[in-house]
Amino acid sequence: MFGLNKLFKKDNPIEQQIISELTSFKNSVFPLGIQTDWISSIDVQKSPIKIVLQLPFAASCMAYMLSDMLSKRLNKHIDVTITCSLPKQYQYKKIKHIVLVASGKGGVGKSTTAVHIARALQAQGAQVGVLDADIYGPSIPSLFSVADEKPTTQDNKTLNPIIKDGIKVQSIGFLVSPEDATVWRGPMASQALSQLLNETQWGEIDYLIVDMPPGTGDIQLTMTQKVPASGALIVTTPQDLALLDAQKGIAMFNKVNLPVLGIVENMSHFICTHCGEKSHVFGKHGAEQLAQRHGVPLLAEIPLNVEIREASEHKQAMLAHDAGIFEHYIACAQILSSMLYYQALSTSTVDIVITDD
């Protein structure tokens, strides 16, 4: 509460109103409001009024909506800037969070989703890595258009990740041919994943996104057990078969007590570019019902979209940050990042001091 006293001692009424609006603002990214110690500065002398927030998760794109909300409420021109600085709590080496991206069924857009969520986290100020553990079809190198590159080594023991657009990329596809990897059994695959995780020079990373092989069998289970992850994201399409397999994915993660952070429904609907009509090509409400049944959030409903397909197939072109469709990934990344912050907060040890008074 130190921050609150410090800030409220200032007697500028506009400043006080801004603080009060920010701390009482709640949505899915700020479920408990904006804490006063996240407010770095408020400059009411400037026009527009400048506010700087430093968040412990990656949600800098919330700045637009907060600027708009405050400008309307105070009837003044207010400009919010957000930076991201995660607490220095490491889950593994210098990695703060590891998130597994999984799907029960192949071809639902798991790798595409993993890549764009990674990019959305990075676009919001986080340091991000992507580890491609999909032994059946490692597509991350081609999605980042680094398929022809090979990781280098300085000490002949560890590998440097490939760095693309500021994201550190490592893939099983850089090291073994897919033909060799598809015949692996669980222990070999999980051993390869551990090696890639341990023997890559990740440096300091906020979020390591792991693209898992599709399916819910022995291989995926042993791989999950080998990685000290914060949680898993399940990607599915609205089709019955995909949903059934997504359910098996939830059961698999429950079995090993790994929190399912949420479900992403990919190819959720199609919006006609001519008339704007929304059609549910593969069915409706399936992922929503699945999420409700298992008490996990539905983090995004990503449309079937030609820009997404072209971005992954034209290899040289990733989905541009300013493409309208990218907003779906931004929104998903913000909630994911906020959830991970609150999850870590609730699991970190609290020292209880009992005093006489």
Ligand SMILES: Nc1ncnc2c1ncn2[C@@H]1O[C@H](COP(=O)(O)OP(=O)(O)OP(=O)(O)O)[C@@H](O)[C@H]1O
């Ligand atoms: N929302 C979308 N709209 C249009 N095309 C998409 C969308 N999501 C993914 N795709 C396309 O679907 C194909 C499969 O995607 P992707 O490789 O990401 O699936 P996957 O689940 O990782 O597959 P697997 O795990 O079997 O390798 C790709 O051609 C990709 O461009």
